[in-house]
Amino acid sequence: MLSPQAVVTYLMGGRTADGTEIGAKYVGDRRIIETAVATLATDRALLLLGVPGTAKSWVSEHLAAAISGDSTLLIQCTAGTDENQVRYGWNYARLLAHGPSREALVPTPLLRAMENGKLCRLEELTRMGSDVQDTLITVLSEKMLPIPELNTSVYATRGFNVIATANDRDKGVNDLSAALKRRFNVVVLPLPNDMEQEIAIVARRVAESATALELPAPKNVAEEVARVLSIFRELRGGETLDGKTTLKTPSSTLSTAEAIAVMIGGLSHAAFFNDGILSAEGLAPNVLGAVVKDPVQDRAVLAEYLETVLRQRRDYADYYATLTELL
Numbered sequence: 475m476l477s478p479q480a481v482v483t484y485l486m487g488g489r490t491a492d493g494t495e496i497g498a499k500y501v502g503d504r505r506i507i508e509t510a511v512a513t514l515a516t517d518r519a520l521l522l523l524g525v526p527g528t529a530k531s532w533v534s535e536h537l538a539a540a541i542s543g544d545s546t547l548l549i550q551c552t553a554g555t556d557e558n559q560v561r562y563g564w565n566y567a568r569l570l571a572h573g574p575s576r577e578a579l580v581p582t583p584l585l586r587a588m589e590n591g592k593l594c595r596l597e598e599l600t601r602m603g604s605d606v607q608d609t610l611i612t613v614l615s616e617k618m619l620p621i622p623e624l625n626t627s628v629y630a631t632r633g634f635n636v637i638a639t640a641n642d643r644d645k646g647v648n649d650l651s652a653a654l655k656r657r658f659n660v661v662v663l664p665l666p667n668d669m670e671q672e673i674a675i676v677a678r679r680v681a682e683s684a685t686a687l688e689l690p691a692p693k694n695v696a697e698e699v700a701r702v703l704s705i706f707r708e709l710r711g712g713e714t715l716d717g718k719t720t721l722k723t724p725s726s727t728l729s730t731a732e733a734i735a736v737m738i739g740g741l742s743h744a745a746f747f748n749d750g751i752l753s754a755e756g757l758a759p760n761v762l763g764a765v766v767k768d769p770v771q772d773r774a775v776l777a778e779y780l781e782t783v784l785r786q787r788r789d790y791a792d793y794y795a796t797l798t799e800l801l
Contacts, residue, residue: 475543478511484540485533499536500529501675506661507533513659514541514593519614519636521599521658527729528663530639534595537637542592547583549594551602557609560584560602561619574623584636588619591633599638600647607654610636614657643727665729669707669715672730673700680737689741692752699737701790702757706733709765709775714783721779724765724772736760754792761793762800777801 476484483490485507487498500507513520514537522530538545549560558564563580572578587594599607613619617630638658640650650658666672676699684691704715706728713720726732736757743756766772776797784794 476540478515481511481537481540482507485536500533501671501678502529502663502666506663509659510537510661511541513661514635514637517617517635519638519658521660522637522639522663523660524641524663525643525665525727525729526641527727527731528665529731530641530663531597533663534597534637534639538593538595542633544592545595547587547592547594549583549596551596551598551600553601553603555602555606557606558582560606560609562621576624579621579624584613585619585628587636588613588617588628588630588634591631593634594636596636596638598640600640600642600650602648604648604651607648608651611653611657614654665710669703672703672707672733675730676703676733676737679734680741683734683738684741687738687742689738689745690750691741692744692750694752695737695741698740698752698757699733701793702736702761703733705761705779705784705793706764708783709779719783721783722775724767724775726765726767726772728764732764736764754796758793758796759800762797773801 480490482504483496485498485500486504487496489495510520510522510533520537522534524530535545538547549555560582562582562585564574565578565580568575568578581589584594584596586592596610613630614636617634619628619630621627641647666675673696677696680695680699681691683689708714708721709724710728711721712723739760740752740757743759744750744752748756762776765776780794780797780801784790784797787794
């Protein structure tokens with residue numbers, strides 16, 4: 475639907491030839507998106523890899539929309555996903571009445587993408603069982619899907635490809651086989667390295683979400699974003715921002731996406747229960763929920779952080795008091 479250069483502009487933002495200003499959908503290294511688009515311009519599938527909250531699903535959705543005009547051909551991979559949900563299923567009433575036929579076959583998003591020359595998205599590929607993952611090998615290598623019941627095969631129309639996402643922090647991960655890995659070009663989406671860049675991402679996404687939810691945005695949103703992200707980055711990195719104190723890290727990823735969720739929760743609390751005032755009272759419970767995923771280990775990590783770091787900072791006294799009370 476768009477040229478490779480136009481797809482990159484659509485995701486990264488910029489100005490088109492006719493002067494139209496395009497807003498950025500992804501904030502990060504332009505070369506990452508260029509590599510992803512260049513991969514999809516070939517017959518090689520794309521695997522977006524990264525910890526939770528690095529915008530893998532967001533990027534795959536917008537890539538599919540920009541390239542094939544349709545981002546709805548989606549398979550959400552889970553531990554319960556079976557081969558029929560990936561390859562094809564059957565209308566059993568018609569199958570029993572008339573036997574195997576093309577009319578009785580129920581196409582999956584993957585099969586529809588092959589027939590229509592579009593992109594199919596597979597979310598959280600490593601959540602799916604290894605035996606089910608390997609059903610993709612023939613599709614990716616031969617660009618065809620055998621249907622032995624009908625003694626035929628479906629061959630992919632030009633334009634078909636696959637965008638998969640995966641993370642390696644999930645306890646339910648099923649590693650990809652070597653044969654399947656070879657059929658993907660892996661592009662890693664990192665967490666933002668720069669504090670200012672992450673603050674800008676969170677502040678913009680919070681503003682967009684607040685507008686969509688019709689929540690008022692208090693004047694101190696940027697200040698609270700910076701304070702929440704300081705806590706997240708220190709716990710995530712295992713040391714204070716000045717590098718002077720080593721910290722234990724929680725089991726949670728504390729990603730940019732989780733910071734956005736914390737801020738949206740705080741805005742909602744401020745609007746409905748705190749007279750529009752955004753403060754630690756409304757944000758701290760959301761911070762606690764983001765940090766403490768393991769009730770024992772993560773509580774101990776957060777308690778130590780509160781006593782060794784936040785207690786010493788006067789400008790974080792409200793977070794220290796509220797989080798200590800909640801713990």
